[in-house]
Amino acid sequence: MPTSCPCHGPEDPFDGAYAANKLEELKEFELHEEDAEGWLYRGEGSANIVLAYHGRRPSFIGRVLRLRKASKKDDGTQNQVKKEPKPVLSEEEAKLWREWPNMSKATTSAALAHVFACEVMQPLLGEDHVDAGLLVFLTTGFLEAVSRDVLAKQREWRRNDSKMDMTAGVALLITDHSLFPIVPGRVKDLPQTITIEIKPKWGYLPDAATISEENSVKRHVTRFAMHQHLKLQQGKIKTMSKYCPLDLFSGNVEGIHKALVQMFETPQNNIRIFLKGVEIFGGPEDGGSTNELMVALEEKLGAVMVAPEGERVLIFQRLVASVLNKSKVLDQLLRLQKLDTYAIEGANLAYSKFTGMTDDAGADDESEAGSEEVGAEIDSRPVSTVGFGRVCIENLALEPEDTQKKRDKAWIKSLSWEESRCVVRNFLIAATAKDCGIMLTLRPLYNEHGTPFSVPSASVATCPTTGQQYVSKIAFLDLDTKRLKKIPVYYSLDQQIVDTYKACSQQLAKLL
Ligand SMILES: O=P(O)(O)O[C@@H]1[C@@H](OP(=O)(O)O)[C@H](OP(=O)(O)O)[C@H](O)[C@H](OP(=O)(O)O)[C@H]1OP(=O)(O)O
Ligand SMILES: Nc1ncnc2c1ncn2[C@@H]1O[C@H](COP(=O)(O)OP(=O)(O)OP(=O)(O)O)[C@@H](O)[C@H]1O
Structure with a gap:
């Protein structure tokens, strides 16, 4: 296994930007305890923990590490680099995905995620919007060293739910989508970067003839809305979301804007905002009101908007809706969901x-x-x-x-x-x-002195309200393979969602 480290360098990390190093330089690369400095907790989902790089090594600047977790569901053994590696996919799954034989060659979950994102999802969603990342090897020393920051910053319920897999031998090194690359040397007075992360969920009402009469409610009420009732009953959420995915996927700017406003009111895990890679808005830990977060957001948006305080959130929502609408990424995603x-x-x-x-x-x-x-x-x-x-x-x-x-x-x-x-x-x-995320990243094109900072790989968006210009890019997140054995699980969950929704509607009808 290669052990060389090409990443030592004296340069300063760039503020909200990074040099566009070729990821190929890091191929077949192993991270040791001494490489742990600078890797800090960024976020996590149910299956992965993500570390962002805040250190000084040019090759890591602008990258995140996506580490598979050892959860109750998965003991983590699928990310160990074994002496006698076995494919992650079962024989049945190898047949299922037979158009992509590299998937059945994957011997770790990280490798499977990489192949699937690269060979299946990237062609379907567009190269510009999908970074399949690069596999890197990890030593236990590295994992132990970075785990200290993870444990310190993780939300408590996450810590109890699952943990970092200290035996994971591999992880994915991916572009940090909350940053833009920059030409080295042009970092003085660089404007700040704002990122909005959205988890859109199912954007359509199914109308297949396979849906039985008892489940016909699925044709009229979104899966997201029905699932809210079950989540509430299970204690997973404290209040119902106001967000409607049909608005987000409506294909028009007003619908997208409406969905964003709804998400801001009830973020849950559907919306998060980062300023210079630091989360400044998202579902509050206690699941309660977002009033305080909104006040703080209004103030923080001043770093990236010319708009006066009191109007920034509203203008920002219009800006995001306009960029998403013009990009057509939601239409692309909807076609795939269908x-x-x-x-x-x-x-x-x-x-x-x-x-x-x-x-x-x-x-x-x-x-x-x-x-x-x-x-x-x-x-x-x-x-x-x-x-x-x-x-x-x-x-x-x-x-x-x-x-x-x-x-x-x-x-x-x-x-x-x-x-x-x-x-x-x-x-x-x-x-x-239906489960992936979208990250939209924006940075004012001009800094406060009027110096432009364009990015060759990014497009320029104009705020419909203020006319302020931004460099912008959009990326999809979490494009992992869903496993075959989940189909029966999906079937029972679907039934549970419909049954709970019907029961709640009946109760409500009785009360009225
Ligand atoms: O079934 P859903 O719609 O609840 O989706 C799960 C997500 O729950 P959500 O409703 O978005 O809070 C769930 O998200 P959270 O962990 O709740 O943030 C996962 O994304 C899960 O996928 P996986 O098991 O990690 O592959 C998701 O499972 P899949 O259905 O995508 O397999
Ligand atoms: N390439 C990236 N750039 C910046 N931030 C990222 C990147 N990838 C992930 N993140 C952050 O880390 C969080 C967790 O990542 P990810 O969605 O991949 O986890 P997951 O466990 O697969 O999620 P899920 O629970 O949906 O299965 C994201 O919500 C996002 O905030």
């Missing part, structure tokens, strides 16, 4: 077929013998997409959009093994798109 064509009811049936068959060739024969007529209705294009080169939504879809909605459970049951595989595969790609 690869969940036959809803969980259909996907679960396809899953049973896919996993119930041991031999795909045999399975196809069996299926065709039992259901010739219905099966013949499928569009004549070949279903197998093995070797389709660069992946695009059109290649993944099983059939044209106009016929999809009519497909009922009987039709799903009639599918061949290969067709069932495609239904499940597409559902899991959509599941990643």
Whole structure:
């Protein structure tokens, strides 16, 4: 295993910016205890802890380390670099993802995340918006050293829920999306950088014919809104969110703006704001009011806006809505979410077929013998997409959009093994798109002395209210593979969400 460290250097870290070093320079690279200085806790989700670099080594400046956690669900062994490495994917999953053979070669979760982000999600969401990162090796000495800062800054419930995996042998080194690269030497009086992180969740109402009559409420009420009732009952949230994903994905600036205003009122885990990489707004720890946070935000926005105090949050919301609307990233994400064509009811049936068959060739024969007529209705294009080169939504879809909605459970049951595989595969790609995050980063183009700081790789956005110009970039976060064994879990959760929502609505109706 390589142990050399090319990252020692005397330069100062840049303020809110970094030199665009080539990540390739860090390939096959191992982090030791002495490399731990400067790596500080940035944030975490249920599966990963993210450390940002605040040190002086040019090669790390502008990067974050994404470390897999050892949770109750996952004992962390999947990130140990073993003497006899085994693939992370099961045999069934290797078949499921057979268009991407590199996925079944991954022997750690981090490597799997890297391949999936690079080979599946990046082509689907665009190279500009996805950084699949680079795998780096970690020693226990490094992990022990960085864990001190993690334990000091982690929220208590996170600390009790899961911990850093001290045996993880690898992690992903990714661009810090809350910073911009800068030409070295041009850092004096650099304007500050503001980042808004959004977790949009499911942006559409399903209308598949596979949805049973008892669950028809799913056609009218978003999964997000229904899930709020269950989360409230489970004590996961203290108040219901006002946010509606349909507004965010409405495709128009007013809808996006409305969604942002709703998110600011009830952030939960759907919105966070960072100034120079430091979180300044997000779901309050006690789940209560955001009034104080809003007051603080109004003041802090002064660092990046020419607007007067009292108007900044409102103007900022308009600016973010305008940039998101122009970028079309939400439309792109929505298209991917809709690869969940036959809803969980259909996907679960396809899953049973896919996993119930041991031999795909045999399975196809069996299926065709039992259901010739219905099966013949499928569009004549070949279903197998093995070797389709660069992946695009059109290649993944099983059939044209106009016929999809009519497909009922009987039709799903009639599918061949290969067709069932495609239904499940597409559902899991959509599941990643329904759970990922978006980071929008903005920096005033001019500093207070009128000096411009443009960034070659970033576009320029104009605030619709003040006309102030910003360099801007957008990146997707957390594009991990969702595992096959989650399909039955999704099925029961879906049922639980619908049942809880229906029960709550009935109770409410009785009270009225
Ligand atoms: O099922 P959901 O919609 O609650 O999504 C889970 C998220 O909960 P949320 O509702 O966004 O608070 C959940 O987020 P939190 O940990 O609650 O912030 C995870 O993102 C989880 O994914 P994974 O298990 O880490 O792969 C997510 O699970 P997946 O459904 O995406 O597998
Ligand atoms: N490349 C990045 N640049 C800047 N910040 C990042 C980056 N990646 C992650 N983060 C921060 O770290 C947090 C946790 O990262 P991430 O979403 O990858 O964790 P996760 O455990 O996979 O999340 P989930 O619970 O949704 O599965 C993010 O919410 C974000 O604030």
